[in-house]
Amino acid sequence: MRNPDEVKPDRKAFEASPPPALKFEVEVDRQGCFRFPAEILEKLGAGPGSRVRVVYENDQVQIEPDLHALRRLYIEPTSGCNLRCQTCIRHTWNEPFGSMSLELFDRLCQQIKELPFLQSVMLAGFGEPLFHPDIVAMVRKLKEAAAVSVEITTNGTLLTEDVSRQLLEAGLDRLWVSFDGTSETSFDDIRQGASFRLVLKNVQKLRELATGMNRPLAIGISFVVMRDNIDDIRNIEELIREVGADRVLMSNVLPYTEEMERKMLCLLALTCETFANLPGKPRISLPRLDINYLTKEPIYHLLKGYQNLFMINNAISAPTRSCRFIKDGTTFIRWDGKVAPCMALLHEHVTYLYGLERRVKPYFPGDLNDRSLPEIWSSPEYHDFREKVFRFDFSPCHICGGCSYLEGNEEDCFGNTFPVCGGCLWAQGVIQCP
Ligand code: SF4
Numbered sequence: 168m169r170n171p172d173e174v175k176p177d178r179k180a181f182e183a184s185p186p187p188a189l190k191f192e193v194e195v196d197r198q199g200c201f202r203f204p205a206e207i208l209e210k211l212g213a214g215p216g217s218r219v220r221v222v223y224e225n226d227q228v229q230i231e232p233d234l235h236a237l238r239r240l241y242i243e244p245t246s247g248c249n250l251r252c253q254t255c256i257r258h259t260w261n262e263p264f265g266s267m268s269l270e271l272f273d274r275l276c277q278q279i280k281e282l283p284f285l286q287s288v289m290l291a292g293f294g295e296p297l298f299h300p301d302i303v304a305m306v307r308k309l310k311e312a313a314a315v316s317v318e319i320t321t322n323g324t325l326l327t328e329d330v331s332r333q334l335l336e337a338g339l340d341r342l343w344v345s346f347d348g349t350s351e352t353s354f355d356d357i358r359q360g361a362s363f364r365l366v367l368k369n370v371q372k373l374r375e376l377a378t379g380m381n382r383p384l385a386i387g388i389s390f391v392v393m394r395d396n397i398d399d400i401r402n403i404e405e406l407i408r409e410v411g412a413d414r415v416l417m418s419n420v421l422p423y424t425e426e427m428e429r430k431m432l433c434l435l436a437l438t439c440e441t442f443a444n445l446p447g448k449p450r451i452s453l454p455r456l457d458i459n460y461l462t463k464e465p466i467y468h469l470l471k472g473y474q475n476l477f478m479i480n481n482a483i484s485a486p487t488r489s490c491r492f493i494k495d496g497t498t499f500i501r502w503d504g505k506v507a508p509c510m511a512l513l514h515e516h517v518t519y520l521y522g523l524e525r526r527v528k529p530y531f532p533g534d535l536n537d538r539s540l541p542e543i544w545s546s547p548e549y550h551d552f553r554e555k556v557f558r559f560d561f562s563p564c565h566i567c568g569g570c571s572y573l574e575g576n577e578e579d580c581f582g583n584t585f586p587v588c589g590g591c592l593w594a595q596g597v598i599q600c601p
């Protein structure tokens with residue numbers, strides 16, 4: 168018998184085509200070798216002499232891209248911003264704010280032509296990209312320089328109709344908008360200086376323009392969850408509909424003060440390894456289940472305390488001690504041309520863990536004012552750093568919190584030296600960036 172509360176099938180959603188997957192059959196020859204199609208090799212960042220990693224686990228084979236193929240680039244147009252969000256780590260900076268010069272940006276556009284595996288460029292960093300007066304020109308120049316997807320992460324306040332039209336004409340592929348709330352009350356309180364109504368109106372106008380201009384533009388929502396706004400998630404589907412988003416990316420807040428640490432919602436997850444994928448622990452595979460008054464408590468119990476959970480063949484648990492930036496072949500360019508391996512090492516900042524202050528120093532394997540991006544990326548220093556972080560043999564400071572090494576990222580009790588990644592919250596899966 169049908170449950171009267173059951174959601175009726177939505178025919179449109181049912182008929183919607185799934186995202187295109189690349190699927191091929193390859194033939195194994197007498198020597199046990201097979202050839203990958205060119206499209207797959209390109210996605211893996213694999214050319215002659217490349218090394219990809221083959222992982223056989225849970226009866227599945229996974230092929231991981233070459234660590235040393237630069238596939239995703241973040242460019243910080245400016246570290247300036249028109250807002251003063253509660254969640255912003257810029258509150259802890261001593262360094263001057265600045266914007267990238269067009270002369271430097273033009274040089275960079277020439278250099279990206281030499282990166283054969285580059286797939287996407289994100290204009291984002293610590294600052295508001297639309298605060299840069301030449302942001303539209305930046306999008307256009309990138310699209311002219313290479314066949315890459317261009318994305319921007321914005322607070323949405325400066326997205327006037329005119330700017331929206333120009334960004335679409337320049338060829339923007341995806342816009343991520345920060346919505347740290349689904350209601351006026353929490354949004355306006357967290358994102359000081361912004362208005363929920365205005366940002367929503369701006370994004371809706373952009374979408375309307377994109378449709379009118381027949382420009383395919385994807386929209387994503389970036390959401391920082393904490394105690395103050397976790398309840399807003401109940402209304403996320405309404406926000407998704409209102410802005411026409413196809414993705415939502417949630418992150419915990421970066422705890423740059425003790426007060427912010429108290430607002431985090433992952434302290435137990437960090438210490439008890441909730442959702443962690445621990446090898447060696449028996450695997451529990453769940454079927455599809457109703458979520459109702461009978462099942463919610465037992466499911467909650469499993470999710471909370473058990474580490475090796477699957478649904479059919481899909482792992483529910485999150486990887487820890489693993490750096491997405493390194494695995495995805497990503498690098499960051501700061502507004503002044505300094506090249507960093509990740510968001511965490513782009514600017515000096517303070518974080519708190521278990522009430523202890525940790526000052527994270529930036530790390531730059533190179534500077535575009537001295538060398539080109541391909542030279543910096545292939546330098547032995549940057550190559551070795553990627554290998555080291557991939558192995559992630561750093562001390563587990565996120566579950567220890569027990570000594571003075573935790574005060575900075577200069578060394579750890581395993582004997583590693585600057586920069587050490589053991590206390591990095593990105594690597595533990597609690598902070599994530601679009
Ligand atoms: S919009 Fe972004 S850069 Fe600006 S204050 Fe808010 S969090 Fe910081």
Ligand code: SF4
Binds near residue numbers: 567568589
């Ligand atoms: S360096 Fe070692 S002892 Fe010190 S906090 Fe990290 S894991 Fe604990």
Ligand code: SF4
Binds near residue numbers: 491508
């Ligand atoms: S583990 Fe953290 S600090 Fe280390 S490279 Fe990755 S994001 Fe940066």
